[in-house]
Amino acid sequence: MTSDTDALLAEDPITGEEIELPADVEVGEIIDSPVTGTELEVISLDPVTLEEAPELEEDWGE
């Protein structure tokens, strides 16, 4: 991940490691953990909280 002075820091919910998020992340956004590659969901921004994203459901799509 690039070093961005505006980047946010959060705890990876799986490994407990501190990870950097883009400054413009928003609640509900899905990001890939730079540590494990797992999909994480942004739950809140103040403080920045992440959870493992829900598993893919059968009716997901377009």
Next chain:
Amino acid sequence: MRVGILYSRIRKDEKLLLNELRDRGHEIEKIDVRKERFGLESTTANVEDLDIVVDRCLSTSRSLYATQFLDSYGVPVVNAPETGDVCADKAKNSLALAEAEIPTPATEVSFTKESAMESIESFGYPCVLKPVVGSWGRLMAKIDSRNAAEAILEHKETLGHYEHKVFYIQEFVDKPGRDIRALAVDGEPIAAMTRTSDHWLTNAAKGGETKSFDLDGRARELVARASEAVGGGLLGVDLMEVGGEGSGEYTVHEVNHTVEFKALDAASEVDVPAEVVDWLEAKAAAADDEATEATA
């Protein structure tokens, strides 16, 4: 304008849309459908004074119900629940295309293993078996032999949800290694791309290589008619070329109602989110005019 976004996860597509709306100074109400309740007369979601709501639910079932409830409160929502209802179900989608006399692959629906086997044998091999609800190429089967057909049907009947006992069987279209995705607003194409793969499934979600594509007159006509057949809106119309690449003849196999556009935005020189927001602004203005007329 004040725009509601129905969602359950923000993908790159929603992010592109949100950024464009914010850049234009529109007020946004993000509505996470997982957190809201929808009653017969009102909802916990803050939908007061919204000029328009855009359905970006990833889950088809949530999309269908949430839009229907919002529509019942008189909140302008795109796409309309009627459009979602047709597009979410491949059988309804095929029927709508056929009723509008749009070229679409020959399709049969059967409800038992035995009748499904008859459908498959009548198409011959290969043919295609698809779930009636599903996306991104999931659970699609290209059936090359009777042995494969028997095994797949038995698995579906034994393991599947009841919807998997609705066997949607389709002729295999020998496309030239690619299909075409057109993004359209009320039938007017914004941009289009080809999706190319050595695999018979060419979906971008399956890793198909995307490239900008110029729709010819015939393709534009089919996109407009397919859009109208399902009730219009912001749609992804999927076409296959019949008779080889550049033949100018097409069959329309699907219309998608919560269309993803990040791949198209990357492949095309068109600013896709800007075009989508232009359309939303026009829809919101039209809804406002209708409301004014109704109260006059």
